[in-house]
Amino acid sequence: MTTLDISTPGPASATGDAVLSFEGLDVTFKTEFGDVHAVKGIDLEVRPGEVVALVGESGSGKSVTSMTALGLLPRNARINGTVRVGDKTVNALDGKALRDMRGNDVAMVFQEPMTALNPVLTIGDQLTEGLQLHGIAFGKQATARAAELLAMVGIPEPERRLKQYPHELSGGQRQRVVIAMAIACDPKVIIADEPTTALDVTVQAEILDLLRSLKDKLNTGILLITHNMGVVADMADRVAVMLKGDLVETGTADQVLNHPRHEYTKRLLAAVPHLGAGPGQFGDVAAVTAAPEDLPALDLRNLVIEYRRVGKPTFRACDDITLSVAQGEIVGLVGESGSGKSTIAKCALGLIPAASGSVSLLGNDFRKMRGKELKAMRRRIGVVFQDPASSLNPRLPIGDVIAEPLVVHKEGDDKSRRRRVLELLDAVELPRSVYNRYPHELSGGQRQRVSIARALTLDPELLVADEPTSALDVSVQANVLKMFTALQERYKFACLFVSHDLAVIDLLAHRVVVLQNGRIVEQGPREEVLHHPREEYTQRLIAAAPVPEPLEQRRRREARHALLAQLGDDVTELHVEDDYERPQPRQDEGGNASGLGGFMTDAGN
């Protein structure tokens, strides 16, 4: 059984009794395929002004744990043990009391800010409804309060934003709105479920700054659910590591991250790529052997890519891109969402046309080729996509998936194809038994290995990898990266490696190209770009990437704040006025909801 070391001295800011506690929490789901034991009796508590990070990989039960605090699990869940928010026992509350508690005592920040906000209601509507519901403010007061909240989380022109819809805001602003919604009723504890996973790294840093100032200034307790060790190092006072529904280790951030005791924690930490540690973290990357006079594997010259849109001006996704990948070289293409990095990858694959400029593969211009010539060219490029869930045809068994390129190019017979597939399965370290299995029976990491195997089927000279590991858990990512470096050393393919993760690029790439808004900001050898960036944007990007070591991360954070100050930017924080009054529920204009309104209530949880 898991034991939690409660006697661990908490940080100075943590005072008073726990605002959120789980005692012997145990959750089982009844599914059509039998019971799933998601959480197996865990104990955990969060005190005021404290950030407790709940760390684990997908399927570890961390999200399920957090949902019990709001009483929001689906009906097929069976919950044992006690969940307390403040002095309320959540699983003993009835519907009305539970709803009063939600938002008021405990609030939630979700992972995906686009889907967490209702697309058809204005920001103002969504902010004020909580205020009115919990009797904090009504009408104009509520609107004013909502604007105040938006200003607090650092959204400019709050009055105008109130009238806008979620799709009119950027991802980071949406997440700020979600946070504003969470703090609207001044809850004692906020549960942040992967609050920055869907965000770019610079935005992530801002949101983390905001959350940090929130606990400092409002003394709110935060349960931070994440899989990102860098985020943990940046934020957490205490850390709890979850594995398959059990807590395997808890302690202060320093204890857990720097002196892990449990095997799993150690392995988890070892699997995190460390920005600044350079190559060799997961196997050595072979040096580039190509002579300068050799033809580059991929050569993009003044490439422009445009999207035509109905009823709107043409959108220029990429502008004047010039880069080349030498034979056997790995070039990391780095940028935030919308920077055009995937667009360039697709163009290099010939999947979308270029508006102008040239795309050459080993000296042949892609744009001038047609029919057979083009098809023959295509066999020299392999591709790995990001999402393991959609990159394999769900209707084909793995063997067919990997053999597909051979079939398309009419190479070999059934027997030789089978031999090649088995060889590749060995190369990507998958058991040969998956030959007849279907993609849905494989885990994400296994599927991504299949994708890589398929890309290598025809022994390509160039591999285009579009975020191949970003959808994977960190330990799986480490294994895939290890395998990837080994394969690259063996097959010597050139690679255009697209990623938003600087740490991954740091351990893999020979050269790095940094993109912003469809233009190249900076490119050069890895050490130069990542360790001695010249451009402001690259500096910001690197400063914002967290590392999984609390003390180092603190230094980096301070360095980043200094950089921001130097660049003339503000550090994101909660703007609390001196005369800030804590919202108090007040008597509303009417009585309680009557039976008529309640006729739908029991449909809930």
Add this chain to the structure above:
Amino acid sequence: MSDIRNSNPDGEDYEPQIGPASTDAVGLAAGGSAAPLPGEDKSYSQGQLVARRFFRHRGAITSMIVLGVIIVVAFTSIGIGPIPGWWPKDYTLQYDKIGDGAPTWEYPFGQDTGGKDYFSLVMRGTQFSLIIAFAVGIISTVVGTLIGALAGFYRGWIEAILMRITDVFIIIPLLAVAAVLGRMAGDSGIWGLALVLGLVTWTSLARLVRGEVLSLRERDFVLAAQAVGTGAWRIITKHVLPSAVGVIIVSATLSISSAILLETSLSYLGFGVQPPDTSLGTLISEYQAAFTTRPWLFWWPGIMILTIALCVNFIGDGLRDAFDPRQNRTKD
């Protein structure tokens, strides 16, 4: 802390090898049904999983059985074409009337005004209705799938032209264009009628398939296939359409049930099956005045149509649940 079973050094063992990919609340709420039974080591294709889910849908299975019985009885009882059936009476002959022709053991569905055996007449009508319905279902599915797939995959002017053609067919009330064509094809027998009905009922499927193909062609596995140099035809047939098969099959089922109703409506208006052929629609139309005097002449063909259409609809619902298990939550 000691019951951590997987403590071998290979980290990947922490990934669930087979089974629900995620135990997150959301995944479980949605049923997590893509996963096979825990502990079972057998390999299931998507098709087999769909079949398993389908066979759990009680309404659909009952409907399958009922429809199967109806088909078997309709075709074996009075035979088809030159092949004789086991039912002793002939639908063309007039027999001596027993009483006013109400159902008896000898004439289970009764006799019509002229003394014909109503059971064999209804079976004959059922045969025709079924043939037309299935033929229409197949034709409209093939046409709709083809047009939708081409429009969705090629985009550009091909899509524009195909979808405008679809719009033209959609804007004319289906019954109207079917009636006009049915009248033209009336002389060429049921196959002519089935053909023209099939040629006007593909529109909704074409739109559905186009939408599906539009989203599928952006999926990574299709892009991966394109990047390898796979030809358009192979991509459509091997990668895109198999994934759209759920939409297509469900829609095909529903087009069968609407074809049955469309045929009976046309026959009722006089633009469908022409005498001497008989369909369930012509039977009702012919005998609706007999409702108060000889109710059995009215009830049997109506119940037959209703049962067939109901069964097909339920099968379609079962297929929809089986192909799209998102809304199929675990009951408690």
Add this chain to the structure above:
Amino acid sequence: MLKFILRRIGVSALVLLGASFLMYMLVINSGDPLKDLRESNAQNREQLMAQRAELLRLDDSPLERYWDWLSGVLGCFTGNCDLGVTINGVQVLGLTQQAAASSLRLITLATLLAIVVGVALGILTAIRQYSGFDYTITFSAFLFFSLPVFWAATLLKEYAAIQYNNWIAVGQYAPWTIVIAAAVVGFVLQAVLGGSTRRRLVTAGSAFAFVAVVMFVFNALNWWREPTFGLAGVLVVSGAAGVLVTALVTGLRNRRVLYAALTTTVVGVVAYLAFAPLLVNQPSWLLLAGLFVLTLLVSAGIGAAWGGFSRRQAVLVTLVTGVITSLLVVGDILIANWASFLGLKSRPISTIGSQTPNFTGDFWERVLDMGTQIILPTVLLTLVSVATHSRYTRSSMLETLNQDYVRTARSKGLSEREVIVKHAFRNALIPITTIVAFDFAALIGGAVITEQVFGWKGMGALFQDGLNAVDPAPVMAFFLVTGVAAVLMNLVADLAYAALDPRIRR
């Protein structure tokens, strides 16, 4: 947005043009327009055939004939419509106006009813997923769209019209009918409202008692033949409706909205008193329409005045309450006229025709006559569409209830009513608008059959007779009306889509 609409209209016009050409060619080639004459034994057969060939211009090329028809139609834009003449030389324009009036009345009523009932049922079944109620509605939905329309029509005629007419001659319910009806109502109500076993029992019991008592009292008062509703009835029912609408839209905690709704009902009843002499003595459609517009304006005004910080919701609530109140007022007048209507027409629901020929009643009695005639076809048409709408609403609702923002709404502490009405329903409506527009075309097809069964002289008859005679003008008139209606309906759906979904507003 305007550009978008204009583009849509442009494309629709082109599609309409293409479809009309296709339709024209198909119709003139669908048979031999001279068939009946060829087979006739009339003396002047040749002459008649020549006459008809002349009338239909059979010697001209199809293209010329189509062009002629088209220019006649295009004339409508300049004020001189010419839809051609029928095979018997009658102007199609006049025929079309009459036919379209009765058909569109039927189709519009059925569409509105189907939307309201279908969407409501869809939401209820989604909320009560996998309950007995859900299964019942699901099964009924499948049953209804598996029904051959004309077959069901015969059943309706027999059981809803003829037997009702027999019964109303006496107008008394037998005791066992009352018991069964009350039991059914009680059972259905508890299934819909749900809750704990005890709550279900209470619901069922009180519903049973209420229905049974009301029916016995009505029997005693001979209410079914001489019904009255009265001012008090209007006030009580519209007040209740106002409370219910408020509860659904904002919850009763919002007193401002509740008071706004109640004010609307009171103002409505007072206005009824004021306008009663006019309504009874000089009724006309124009007056009714004018009063309806006035109702809308006044209701919106009340909502805006009371609304305060929730003005938008208050206006919505008062508008709905206002409409309900005005319908109740009309209902009250009609109910008051029922006894005299029975005196004029002892078998109130006849199975043929859109109104009783040579009916000699005053304005309200004529309205009642048309009302009783439209009931059966509307029920029939509505049933099929209700089935479709409820299924689509249900799945759309289930889809949105699984979305993240619904989880967010719940995590804020919103009640299930607010989650459903405010967050889920608005989003669920978006795909439904498209379905409604599509279904409209199917309704027109259903209307052809329904009109035929119930002997309405509407667009269906125009189409059927025209097609039988291979006479293009009336068939094309049918196509024109239905096609334009479908295009308009699609446009309305587009606008509704844009109104509901801020993401596609431009």
